[in-house]
Amino acid sequence: MNLNRRKLLSWFGLGWLASLLPSSLIGCSEANTPTASAPTSTSAPESVAAAPSGNFKEIGTVAQLDKDGALVSSDKKIAVVRNPNDATKVLAVNATCTHKGCTVAWKSANKEFVCPCHDAKFAADGAVRQGPADKPLQRYAAKIENGQVLVSA
Numbered sequence: 001m002n003l004n005r006r007k008l009l010s011w012f013g014l015g016w017l018a019s020l021l022p023s024s025l026i027g028c029s030e031a032n033t034p035t036a037s038a039p040t041s042t043s044a045p046e047s048v049a050a051a052p053s054g055n056f057k058e059i060g061t062v063a064q065l066d067k068d069g070a071l072v073s074s075d076k077k078i079a080v081v082r083n084p085n086d087a088t089k090v091l092a093v094n095a096t097c098t099h100k101g102c103t104v105a106w107k108s109a110n111k112e113f114v115c116p117c118h119d120a121k122f123a124a125d126g127a128v129r130q131g132p133a134d135k136p137l138q139r140y141a142a143k144i145e146n147g148q149v150l151v152s153a
C-alpha cells in the first residue's frame with residue numbers, strides 16, 4: 001500500500017515536469033529571443049504602414065494640419081505634413097536638421113522642409129533635396145485616427 005502511494009506520487013511529479021516542458025521550449029525558441037537589432041539604415045522608411053507600431057501620441061488635429069499645412073509638436077522636435085503622394089496619409093519627421101541641428105520649417109509652396117541656418121532642404125518624407133545636410137530627417141510612424149494626428153516617436 002505504502003509503495004503504491006509512493007509510486008503514484010512519483011508519477012504525478014513526472015507529469016507535472018512534463019507539463020512544463022512545452023512552455024519551457026517555447027520560451028527558449030529563437031522567435032521569442034529578444035534582439036537588440038536597431039535600424040541600420042538612416043534612410044527614410046518606404047511607408048508609414050511599414051513602420052513598427054508603438055505608443056502613438058497626439059500631435060494635433062487634422063483640421064489644424066490642413067489649416068496650417070504642418071503640425072509641430074509642443075517641443076518642436078516632430079513635424080507632421082500630409083503625404084504629397086497620398087493626401088489621405090501623413091508623414092512625420094524629426095524637425096532637427098541633420099547638418100548642425102537647427103529646426104527645419106515646412107514650406108508648403110515647394111512641399112519641403114527648409115533649414116534656416118544653412119538652407120538645407122528636405123522632402124516631406126525627410127529625404128535630402130539639397131545640402132549641406134547629407135542625411136535624411138529621421139522618420140516616425142504617423143497616422144490619422146478620429147480626426148487626430150498621432151505619431152509614434
Ligand code: FES
Pocket residue numbers: 097098099100101102115116117118119120131132133
Ligand atoms: Fe541645417 Fe546647417 S543646420 S543646414
